[in-house]
Amino acid sequence: MKKIFLIFSFLLSLSLFSQQQEDAWFFLKDKPDTASYISNPILMLSQRAINRRNNLQITINATDVPIHKSYLDAIKNSTGVTVLGKSKWLNAIHIQATKTIIDATFTNFSFIERVEFANKSFNSSSQKSIKKMVSNHQNKFNNSQTEFNYGSTSDQIKMLKGDYLHAQDLTGKGQVIAVIDAGFPNVNTLEAFKRLRDNNQILGGYDFVERSNSFYTGNNHGTNVLSTIGGYLENEFVGAAPDASFYLFRTENAAVEVPLEETLWVEAAERADSLGVDVINTSLGYSTFDNANYNYSYADMNGKTTFISRGAEIAANKGILVVNSAGNSGNDAWKYITAPADASSVITVGAVDKDSNIASFSSFGPSFDGRVKPEILAQGVSASVINHTTGAISSSNGTSFSSPIMAGLIACLNGNEGFLLKSFKRGKTEKAKNFNDFLKEAVYKSADRYTNPTEQHGFGIPNFKVALNSYIGSTASLEEEYFATLKVSPNPIVTNFRIEGLEGEVKEYKVKVFDVLGKEVFKQKGTIFNNFDISSLEKGVYFIRISKNNQYKTIKIIKN
Known part of the structure; x- marks a missing residue:
């Protein structure tokens, strides 16, 4: 029996x-x-x-x-x-x-x-053994320990010199950001988002979890995240990119952790791409699931294994700047970044406090294949956010907030109305490298640990004032081969300059000067032997464009 x-x-x-x-x-x-x-x-x-x-x-x-x-x-x-x-x-x-x-x-x-x-x-x-980890979905957003305060976003913006970008009128205007998150309740009613609503800066959205056009639902995490980028209360709270426009996509079901969420994220990224989005922020990460058989190991954090990371890499290759939180596992047995933060083209962001000290919870890199992750850091300890229920200014902890702060400033750096993109072109030798590569390089190189990255700091805290000048300089130097020998002399310029480098050429060229916002401030026709007088211009950084027919060269200058 x-x-x-x-x-x-x-x-x-x-x-x-x-x-x-x-x-x-x-x-x-x-x-x-x-x-x-x-x-x-x-x-x-x-x-x-x-x-x-x-x-x-x-x-x-x-x-x-x-x-x-x-x-x-x-x-x-x-x-x-x-x-x-x-x-x-x-x-x-x-x-x-x-x-x-x-x-x-x-x-x-x-x-x-x-x-x-x-x-x-x-x-x-x-068929190798799979490393099992305890599911953590019940607490995946609970490390946002909120307490009310009535400060401002000054620390989190000025730490990165984001105020310098804003002072240059680089506030995200003309940039479109997709926020992919767990829900956006009360974004349609709270005062902090009224400016976005009144200016039609919320372009639309979708709830992929419920397959619904009603996207002001779900977990409040996305509302908090959005506030750090686009929230605005006069004299009290300013998001990192207050003039950007937004699509809001819900892909995360906060009550569970299932593989479908990876697929929904990729669907949302595809939708964002088809709509022409410039920047994606996602403060999500995947390593463990309700069913432990689905869990990933650290070896899977190589940017190529998980479904979501493969999708994120394609999104970046389509020309989208993808920004992702590093994760909040720095104090856990699993201390590493999670997917899709491991994708090589994703900008992964860790967290520091207002005094630039690393947050102990900020997840560690590198990726399993040895790449620097996270690349950069922003404030994620006591970051200022908008409370999703009361609309009051609160403080929250997590790389969930350092990521959107960074994403907003990256959108600002990308240029109002896409000016930098429209104003400069690559030469034939630079086609393999697009403008997003130059932008990321400028941001990484501006960071305080660029020459000595660590597993938790990455390259460190970027300086967007330095990054802006570096980015402009690198894109301005992308030139047509015919004009490769042209130069402006002297540079820096006090009053007058000449165009040199094409000896024997007496053809007439168009010469225009633009300020850093893309506004034309000087133009004149002449030959390379002419003196051009810009004594009336204020001191600062400008760009001279020298053109003939369909060819041109843009040169960065300094006016003293």
């Missing part, structure tokens, strides 16, 4: 195992409609997105093409299979079914290239 009972128990366990619903991604082999979509990109991208790609010289390709409808429909109509999400960038469909059905479906459809299970033990390439 005991033997029969044991056999029955074994068969029962097998039966239960076969009925267990598993998360998996079907990766598809191709997109049969690719040629027709690429020949008509407006079918998949907004004009703003197309313009951003053109400005950054980023090619529209097959990753922009939607998943083939007949493939998606076939999987949707498969018995026992539930489609939860999809990614055109990764050409993948997120499904849920029993392992038996998933295996059978994979066998039935020749257009499925491979299957990746969230449970790593089911993947043939992942």
Whole structure:
């Protein structure tokens, strides 16, 4: 009898195992409609997105093409299979079914290239032991220890010299930021967001968790995060990019931690890209799940393993500046950054206090493959935020807030109305490096530990005054080869300058001078032998553009 009972128990366990619903991604082999979509990109991208790609010289390709409808429909109509999400960038469909059905479906459809299970033990390439970690989803936003105060955002902005950007009228105007988070309750009613609403700076949003256009719902985390970028109370609170515009996307269900949230994040990033967003901020990270079989190990934090990090890397390659919090695990057994902060092109932000001391909770790098992570730091201890219920100014802790502060200032640095992008062009030798690379390099090099990064500080605290001048200088030097020898002399300039470097050339050139905001302050036609008088201009940094036909060179100058 005991033997029969044991056999029955074994068969029962097998039966239960076969009925267990598993998360998996079907990766598809191709997109049969690719040629027709690429020949008509407006079918998949907004004009703003197309313009951003053109400005950054980023090619529209097959990753922009939607998943083939007949493939998606076939999987949707498969018995026992539930489609939860999809990614055109990764050409993948997120499904849920029993392992038996998933295996059978994979066998039935020749257009499925491979299957990746969230449970790593089911993947043939992942039979090694999986490091199990205790699920932490219940407390993932609870490290925001809020207490009321009525200070301002002065410390968190001035620490980074963000006030210098604002003084140059670089306040995010013309920049579009997507905030991907857990919810945005009361953004549509609180006084601190009235300026955004009145100026139509909230362009839209979507709740990917509920598949709903009502996005002022969910957890308050996103409301707090948004306030550090776009909140405004006159004489009391100013976000890092008060004149930027926003899309608000909810992808995180705060009550659970499931692999679907990774897919929803990638869906939101794809939506942001198609709308022409310039910057994404996300104060989320993934390493452990409710089902411990889905957990990641530190070895997975290599920027290439997790679904979300692969999506984040593509987002950056599409020309979006992706900014992500490092995480708040510095005091835990798991002390490392989480996905997608591990992606190589993501700007990962740790936390310090107002006195520039590292926050003990700020997660450590490097990435598993040895890259500097986090790259930079901002205030995340007692950061000023707007309370989602009362609308009062509060203080909160977490890299959840250092990240959006940084994202806002990066949007400001990116230039009002995209001026820097519109004003300068690469030469033929610089096509492999886009403006976002120059911007990130300028920010990293301005940081106080750039020459001596650490596992928790990264490159340290950036100085956006230094970064602005460096960024402008680097983009201004991207020149057409024909004008490579042209120079302005003297430089710095007191009253007059000459254009030198094309000896023997007597052709007439157009000469224009712009201030740092892109405003034209001087223009004149002349030859390289002329003296140009700019004595009427105030002291400061300017840019001289010398042009002939379709060729030009932009040179940074200093007026003394």
